[in-house]
Amino acid sequence: MIFKNVCFYNELFEKEVADIEVENGVIKSIGVLQGEGRDMSGMLALPGFVDIHIHGAAGGDCSDASSESLDKISACLAKRGVTSFCATTMTLGSETLEKIVKTVRSYKGRESGAKIAGINLEGPFIAMSKKGAQNPAFVRPGTAEEFDALYEASGGLVKLITIAPEAFDSDEFIRHASKKCSVSLGHTAANAAQAQRAFDLGARHATHLYNAMTPMTHREAGVAGTALDNEQVFCEIICDGGHVCPAVLRNTFRMLGEDRACVISDSMRAAGLGEGEYELGGQSVFVRPGGRYAVLEDGTIAASISNVFDEFKNLLSFGVDFRAALKSCTINPARAIGAEGEIGSIAPGKAADIVFTGEGLDIREVYINGKRI
Secondary structure, X not given: OEEEEEEEEXXXXXXXXXXXXXXXXXXXXXXXXXXXXXXXXXXXXEEOEEEXXXXXXXXXXXXXXXXXXXXXXXXXXXXXXXEEEEEEEXXXXXXXXXXXXHHHHHHOOOOXXXXXXXXXXXXXXXXXXXXXXXXXXXXXOOOHHHHHHHHHHOOOXXXXXXXXOOOOOOHHHHHHHOOOOEEEEOOEOOOHHHHHHHHHHXXXXXXXXXXXXXXXXXXXXXXXXXXXXXXXXXXXXXXXXXXXXXXXXXXXXXXXXXXXXEXXXXXXOOOOOOOEEEEEOOEEEEEOOOOOEEEOOOOOXXXXXXXXXXXXXXXXXXXXXXXXXXXXXXXXXHHHOOOOXXXXXXXXXXXXXXXXXXXOOOEEEEEEOOEEO
């Protein structure tokens, strides 16, 4: 299959026009190509978007530990330009988590839409004081043994794990786990020194920056400021306009530059469904009329109901540079989980995951592994 006259963003994230040949689900070549093909003039081609932190959508939740729920999420994301995702768990019991990761492992390869790129363990080794919407009944100290059991049960699919480094004796845990996946700081009350030590030991990620972590002030950098200050650390950001205000988003992107921000949805099963009462990690959450996110009964922010493509457009409307916004939704999250050789940009040898839009960034067609969804 050849797409002709494609206006797209290449692997350097510069706009160009060329033909793109796809073979066996992979981009074979890009250039002025011989042969018949489909004329894509008038559309813009973007790399398939990558969401490395998503709990659910369309009524399904990764923590349901069911292929049916994963299929709902996969199909929903594909319609919204997200072609790869990390199935994300909540703070739950060890047996439940093992069941979830085994389900994701067995489901991978049978997706109806967006592909499983890995598993993101959000907890359970977090700080009670920063639990947010995580279930306090399952918060516990981290152990290498429990992590290894989950990693093995997942078949190596665990790509991220969120911990609070101050909540337990975490030095050896970080050294150990960071050899197998990216260790992220989140749901943490750590001070700047504790956060810096975790980064020095091998942590390389920050979970939903600013939310459920110690803030940056003019006298104490906190986790947020320390993450921003470490150039090797990727920072997740929820860009629904509610979790982080537009002015802070603009400033954050200025600090992070083009290569360190990872836009995430952190969405739950209510995404795409509207107002009502839903379940998240064994707790009731609510989407109020006109709400931009789900909340616990006491009003605590629980999760997003957005998606990465809509957040991309939010960033543009907030004044964030197009190139920085696009990279934060595609190649940066792919790099954060070590998948940049397969997904995240339009380049020969990579999966043919392409989103064609109109001039107004309305999604026209979505291709995953060269197949139109």
